[in-house]
Amino acid sequence: MQKKILHTVLSLAVGAGIFAVGGVPTQAKSKDxxxxxxxxxxxxxxxxxxxxxxxxxxxxxxxxxxxxxxxxxxxxxxxxxxxxxxxxxxxxxxxxEIPLSLDKTSGSPYNYQSNIISSQNVDNYWDSQWDIQRVTNGGKSYDVETGGYKNKDGSTTHKAVVGVIDTGIDASHPDLKNNILGGRNLVPAGMDESETGDPADIKDRNGHGTHVAGIIGANGKVKGVGPELGIRSYRVLYSEQALGMPAWIIDGIIAATNDKVDVINMSLRFYNNKMTIEGESYKSIAETLLWKRAIQYAVKNGVTVVAGSGNESLNLDNKKEVNDFLNTLYEPYGISVKGPATVVPAQMPGVINVSASTKWSTQQLAFYSNYGNSAIDVAAPGGDFGEKYAKTNDPATADPNNLILSTWPTYLGTSYELNAGTSMATPQVAGIAGVLKAAHPEYKPAQVTARIKQTAVDYGKKGHDALFGSGEANAYRALEDIKN
CATH class of the missing domain: 3.30.70.80 (Peptidase S8 propeptide/proteinase inhibitor I9)
Known part of the structure; x- marks a missing residue:
């Protein structure tokens, strides 16, 4: 797997959502x-x-x-x-508590002047959705299960619901509005001038949550994995920079579980470890305990939990490599890392941990994706800059056709945008879990997980491997129970 330094990539293009949306969120001491x-x-x-x-x-x-x-x-x-x-x-x-923060530039739309999104008046963007085409076998999975069905009055009955714990959602987006079932705001009042503590305020200030939701269940010019799945939004990150605290996300897991969603998608990650902050040493054991309890609470109540592995190109089995990365990252904030670090929630028991695959290779992950033999369960399309860029690291070779096209808040300047990352891979798997649950409401989370892993396309080395886990997840194969 080709390794690159992440901050070099971040400087490649202002607004490259590929590298911070759901993976480049960093933990750092806040001056706020x-x-x-x-x-x-x-x-x-x-x-x-x-x-x-x-x-x-x-x-x-x-x-x-x-x-x-x-x-x-x-x-x-x-x-x-x-x-x-x-x-x-x-x-x-x-x-x-250590806050999570998405880099400001990465939360913005990808800034290529791409033909993919310049023709806003086309009937649909299906030809540009290579990821959804692959995961659904060219749309064949829609003939088996879409996650719901249309009623005679034009309304939709949702057979399964996915909770998106993220930056919120554009509830008026034409491709999403028929599938959005509301949600909750978990961000406290006063975090900025727009935060009033209104529990119904799920407006997406960043774009990330809307992009993720579209991959799961868009039904318009773009299609999601389950175009008639219900979607509930749990806003746990605020501002354009998408800032948040672990307790808010844990609260989101609890809220989604209490609302009886079938699947939870978390395209975000923290690292839990032993840290020293300005001379104060402590174990992040309280957060670890609460994360574990929250995941257990969700799974016990029948919720399948899916999360991204992160975008640091790290071997998560190599604890020294992970800690060296974190120490470099945290040094400007007076934070040092000691002891083994774990990606949370992706590496928690009961969570489907997803790495990011590409359009052009069945042997290599996207260069930014974390990996690890004991860490990754399955891969899913996350997108990248294409084969030439992967080989040369030359910005001139970057090809936006390899990125993931999905919905974007209409009030942020466009209705559709290109991004990539494990954030984009995670909702592919959450969508598969959703349509599986719609087709088999009796399935418990362990059964949903097992079916997704057993029916994944075996990319990489034969059998389970460090890059793809059990393989690239596939909705049609999972619904039809086609095993390798």
Whole structure:
């Protein structure tokens, strides 16, 4: 697999969503006081009745309660806050919360003047959707299952629902509006001037969530994997830069599960490990515990969880390589990394971990995709700049026809955009999980996962391998139970 330094790629083109949407989100100390003194606390046996009093006595205030997983998010200006909590026997772990942030340029549309998206008046873009064509076997899977059906009055009955935990969605997009079933905003009030805490505010300020949703269930000029799947949006990232905290995303998992979605898509990732921040050493054990509990809560309640492996071109089995990357990344923020790092939520038990394949190769992943024999379950089309770019790293050879075309918020300047990344690969698999659940509502998450893996197209080395896992996921093969 060709390795490249990610920051070099980021400088290739302003707005290249390929490299930050869902994989280049970085964890870094925020200078924003609204999140710089934020903590995650995991209790041993659920939330005690006096949890708010416990936090107040330690010098903090509760900003988010997560009763389903026995955790909270809190803020405190006191440097002794964590030490003040140590004497409480009901607390299992506590740590400073590290925010996730998408690089500003990467959250913008891809800036090629491509013929693919310059003809906005065409009837459809099917000829440009190489990824959906491949995953659906040229649309053959639609003849088996679309995720729902049209009623005589023109409405759609959705046989399965996918929850998209992301930057929100353009609920008025013509290709999405018939499949959107609402959702929830989990971003607290006051994060910026537009954040009022309105639980119904799922407006996508970034574009990422709308792009992901289109891959799952668009039904218009572009088609998703399941064009009649229901989609619910859980907005956990705010602003054009798509900033967010782990507790918000955990809250999104809980909310989606309580809303009885069938599948959760998370085109985002964190790293959990032991860190030193300006001399303060701690284990990210509280976040790890709450992530695990949230995933377990979802799976126990019948939800299949799909997440991206990340876009750092890292071998996730090589802990030294991962830590060296993180130390380089975090050094400007006064953060050092010690101990093994894990991609969260993708490497959590019960999650389908997805790498990104390309249009042009059955032997190589997209150059940015993370990989690892013990890490990857399946691959799916994530797109890249094409074979010539992969060989030369020459910007002049970059071919946008190898990227992923999907929906974009109409109020951000265009209705369709090109992107790539494990963020784009993940919803391909979430869409497959959705149509599988629509066809087989009795399936449990383990059965959905097994079917997707067993019917994947065996790219790369024969059998399970570090790049593609069980192979490239395929909706038609999964629905028809065609095994290798």
């Amino acid at each position: 006081q609204k999140v710089s003194n934020t903590y995650t606390i995991a209790f041993k046996n659920g939330l005690p009745d006096n949890y708010q009093e416990i936090i107040q006595k330690a010098g903090g205030k509760v900003t988010k309660a997560l009763p389903e997983v026995g955790g909270i998010e809190a803020q405190s200006e006191q440097a002794s806050f964590l030490n003040n909590l140590k004497g409480n026997s009901s607390i299992e772990a506590a740590n400073r």
